[in-house]
Amino acid sequence: MDLFLQQILTGIANGAIYACLALAVVMIYQAIDHFNFAQGEMAMFSTYICWAMIAGGVPYWLAFFATIVVSFVGGLAIERIIFKPLHNAPVLSHVVVFIGLIAIFNSSAGAIWDHNIKTFPSPFPSGSFGGLIGLHEVGMFFVTLILLLGIFCFFRFTRVGMAMQAAAANPDSAELVGIRVGWMLALGWGLAAAIGAVAGMMIAPIVFLDPNMMLGILLYGFAAAIVGGITSPGGAVAGGFLVGIIENLVGTYIPAIGSELKLTVALVLIVTVLLFKPNGLFGKTIVTRV
Amino acid sequence: MATDVETRLDSRLTVGEKIPVKLVIPVIVIGAIIPFVLGGYATFQGTLIMIYAIAILGLNLLTGFNGQFSLGHSAFYAIGAYTAAILVYHLDWPVYVTIPIGGVVCFFAGFLFGLPALRLEGLYLALATFALGVAVPQILKSSHLEGLTGGVQGLDVFRPDVPAFLVDNFGLTMDQWWYLIVFVVMLLMFWVAWNLINSRTGRAMMAIRDNPIAARSMGVNASLYKSLTFGVSAFYTGIAGAMAAIIIEFVAPDSFTFQLSILLFIGMVVGGTTSIWGAVFGGMFILLIPNFAEEISTGLSYAIFGVILILVIYVMPSGFAGLVNLLRARIKKIM
Incomplete structure (x- = not known):
């Protein structure tokens, strides 16, 4: 029973990270109708920035918030400089640019900070909570929970948040009531980059820092977004926790899978959900008109 | 969804086109002479370029001509390579036979993956x-498959010697021999692709790309064509993977990471998505640019790829092949 509880708790903690990435993916999907394949590499790069600051003597939490700001500005800049001119461009162009971004971030992180695996500090005390789950995991869970709540309140109760929703739901009408749709998209990118940065900084003490650290995690983030429904931010978050729990239970109780085939679990999840319930658990059906 | 790939004009021009013999024959002659003029290392690199070109052509058939995307062609490359390696290592099959088998296994893998x-x-x-x-x-590293795939260690693939009469009469080295084999396979694959694109099937593929709904209402079985195209695309990549395993004489899981998918994708885009011969340029690009990039700054080659990739999208969306076509049209206008 302890093992079961332990796996559920670890699943929820990891799920919080997947939820963040899924949310970031969904936000960009809602803004530009594309999956941001570079989300993971962007988060990885942000994590490296934070690591560099800490290594340079900046206190953890100052570096943490500074990284969020830097990532926000970076995300904003990516939208303004690279994606704005591609507005209305075919799908291929977008996929190509995402692939280009993956290559740029991955390679520059390796070139700037070398490819050696680094440890990343945790702001939380070591030790465990009742012998069930590490205190870092507990802290990680609460940090992401606060972040998700903050995002929820931002979209629900602020003018800018409402305007962003309007711009995503119906760009033309939003433009007519005076919302600057272009800037709302850029804001979405900035937020997505910032959320990704938090996910990266929180997971780095567990998976260690290296340029390829986010590839598998992003895959789980995608699985979460697909399971929850790519059109539903709330669904994506729920999907994140669900996928985190599934990952841990399957890894523990199905010996053939263990820890060495975890990515295959994500692959199977993605393909299965897309086949049998393409809109996910909470998404809505989209009808394309000719 | 109507126009995913923005080169419709180009494809219409190529429909029913004859192979430009005047252009192709000199290329074949030059290609056949290269291994006898250049050194062993350059010959080996040329062989790799052609292998990449075949894989890129497979990806191109899928994306450029059918409008589907794959970021996972490294998987089919791996399946082709491992099929060849396993047949040679465990069953002692002759290497030459394993090349088409690698392709066929990939065709079914691709078709089955394409079906859902x-x-x-x-x-x-x-x-x-x-x-x-x-x-x-x-999956390749998994302990369940270790007996078959050799796990993290990978498998060795031993090549048989060059046939004796070729060594005696022409002094053919191993590198030259395999260059010529890959060269012939490449010509064959390009010829098949050309005929495929210029056939009824090719037109159906492009119709699905340009307007799936219209294609369906014209009676094109979109699902069948799409999964078949996926299979054919995987077939090409599998052939390339099998030959790569034989040339390098070794397969290991870490040669087939997601980065390889990115590499093939880059080759396709830079070469030109709706061009058959652009694949060769794509192959050259992904093999040779890292060498130059390493001279500028070690480890930055993918960053340079990334920048070039994004520039290509802004400056020449139809890739290198499109650029050449454009220049040819300009020159004709002047003259």
Whole structure:
């Protein structure tokens, strides 16, 4: 029973990270109708920035918030400089640019900070909570929970948040009531980059820092977004926790899978959900008109 | 979804076109002379370029001519390579036979993966293949398959000697011999692709790309063509993978990471998505640019790829082949 509880708790903690990435993916999907394949590499790069600051003597939490700001500005800049001119461009162009971004971030992180695996500090005390789950995991869970709540309140109760929703739901009408749709998209990118940065900084003490650290995690983030429904931010978050729990239970109780085939679990999840319930658990059906 | 790939004009021009013999024959002659003029290392690199070109052509048939996306072609490259390696290592099959078998195994793998993926429009297919590409190295390393795949260690592939009469009469080295084999295979694959594109099937593929709904209402069986195209695309990549395993004489999971998918994708885009011969340029690009890039700054080659990739999208969306076509049209106008 302890093992079961332990796996559920670890699943929820990891799920919080997947939820963040899924949310970031969904936000960009809602803004530009594309999956941001570079989300993971962007988060990885942000994590490296934070690591560099800490290594340079900046206190953890100052570096943490500074990284969020830097990532926000970076995300904003990516939208303004690279994606704005591609507005209305075919799908291929977008996929190509995402692939280009993956290559740029991955390679520059390796070139700037070398490819050696680094440890990343945790702001939380070591030790465990009742012998069930590490205190870092507990802290990680609460940090992401606060972040998700903050995002929820931002979209629900602020003018800018409402305007962003309007711009995503119906760009033309939003433009007519005076919302600057272009800037709302850029804001979405900035937020997505910032959320990704938090996910990266929180997971780095567990998976260690290296340029390829986010590839598998992003895959789980995608699985979460697909399971929850790519059109539903709330669904994506729920999907994140669900996928985190599934990952841990399957890894523990199905010996053939263990820890060495975890990515295959994500692959199977993605393909299965897309086949049998393409809109996910909470998404809505989209009808394309000719 | 109507126009995913923006080169419709180009494809219409090529429909029913004859192979430009005047252009092709000099290329064949030059290609056949290269291994006897250049040194062993350059010959080996040339062989790799042609292998990449075949894989890129496979990806191109899928994306450029059928409008589907794959970020997981490293998986099919791996399946082709491992098929060849396993047949040679465990069953002692002759290497030459394993090349087409690698392709056929990939055809079925691709067809089967494409079958459910049919329900997935554009981006979702990209996502599913992304997952495939990321997951495959881990599957290859898995302890359950270790007896077959050699796990992290990989497998050695031993090549037989060059046939004796060729060594005696022409002094052919191993590198030259395999260059010529790959060269012939490449010509064959390009010829097949050319005929495929200029056939009824090719027109159906392009119709699905340009307007799936219109194609369907004209009686094109979109699902069948899409999964078949996926299979054919995997076949090409599998052939390339099998030959790569033989040339390098070794397979290991870490040669088939997601980065390889990115590399093939870059080659396709830079070469030109709706051009058959652009694939050769794509192959040259992904093999040779890292060498130059390493001279500028070690480790930055993918960053340079990334920048070039994004520039290509802004400056010449139809790739290198499109640029050449454009220049040819300009020159004709002046003269």
